[in-house]
Amino acid sequence: MTSPDAVIAAFRTEHDILAEVVSSFGEDDPARPSGAARWDVSEVLSHLGSGAEITQATVRAALDGTPIPGRDVLETVWDKWNAMTRRQRVDGFLRANRTLIALYASPAVHTRESLRIDMGFLPEPVDLATAVRMRLSELALHSWDVRVAFDEHAALTPSATRQLLHGAPDLIGWIGKSEPLDGRHNVIHVTTSGPATVFALRLQSRISVDFDVADTPDGTLTLPAESWLRLVAGRLAPRHTPSGITTTGAADIDLLRRVFPGY
Template sequence: MTSNADAAIAALRAGYDHLAPIVRGLSEEDLAGPSGAAEWDVSQVLSHLGSGAEIHLATLEAALAGEPNKGLEFNKTVWARWDGSTRAERAAGFLEINETLLRRYEDLDPATRKELRVDMGFLPAPVDVATAASLRLSEFAFHSWDVRVAADPAAELHPDAVPLLLGLTGGMFAWLTNPAVLEGREAGLRVELTGPDRVLGLNLAEPVKLGDVPGEPDGVLRLPAEAWLRLVVGRLAPQYTPAEASTDGAADLDLLRRVFKGF
């Protein structure tokens, strides 16, 4: 039986194997060009993914050795080194360290995948391998899209990541949303997803949150699940919105784009 840890690790591998040949083909001009992350060029996204992989690997190794998390000061030295790298060094470094992290995860035996607890350094308690790998998957999937969309405006999140990420989105609303833009307005929306098929209830209020699907919604939002995830993290600008996305009533995409400020 495939565990949640197995699924997250497999999705990380699939996403990386999709992204790696694209990164290898990037020119200096490509690396300097804009990415899907508003404030970063493509090389800066790869720097973020690479430094994140290095920190995540150190975190995993510490857990395996029974040692404490290396802490913020260690992280700062990693970020500074990557920030000081050339664009080409960022791309090459990302490919190397992310492969190393993946192989470390893939080498974990079933018992370790089930029993190990990992101190992430920013959570109140250590988490299991499934959670640790899923957190990396969330970071990787969205920033991988940031890289790929630079050359392909129709790029989508990797399909292996989508079902796993759907279970994480609700927990991120507190820091991904800006309910102030609602200016006191409230609405209960029905959100209909495809690929995989899901129906969600979205409460537009203070705070914005997922809830029961309203029997008589104020509006309906219909879109692919991967596009919903990109909306939640602020990556569904009009030029990146699939043609099949549709809305009724209070489910106004322009408003939702402002509510979900993303990162």
């Protein structure tokens, strides 16, 4: 089991990086188009801020032994954030995420290790490290959505990449779409750098990854780990694809973009 402290530290680092960008915004910056196709920068921050507020309630419910917030609570939070001005969303995100970081770190060490959190959509409660990692995934990807509005060569941060690469829970089967495969079944040998890993991507009716690497795969894909994470999150469009990514055989990058359309 991963220590929750390591994931919380990565979450704090990710927040600090985005907060530095956000705190320097000029008047028009929150209105810029973001890396999320249908949102401007302020709407991305609204999504992160409302998510942080809802997560606070979920964690407090686990600490207090009370039910998690219901749909009515969620809709009230979303309505509040949707009604904010762009500037209010920026400031609100900073406050809500700082409060969430403090809450993650607040329980005693033995409580952080034993705490189980009902996320509301998973089959069973998860440990704190897994819950924070799921929030880190949201923060890291949407931080990229914000930062890429100002730097087209933006990448996921190393600290987040280390925590998210092969981190639980494995949602590839939910993220990946098999329809673009037209019934084909292929095993792709994936090699990443920063950090270095080797694993198998199985393109079949249910997309999956594992470490049972075939001696003779149908194709190979070599790329930075952060680019792999952006690929499966639908954030590796051609203009945001770094040089040096190599493919062979059945590992067609355009096909993989369709298999992983984003969320």
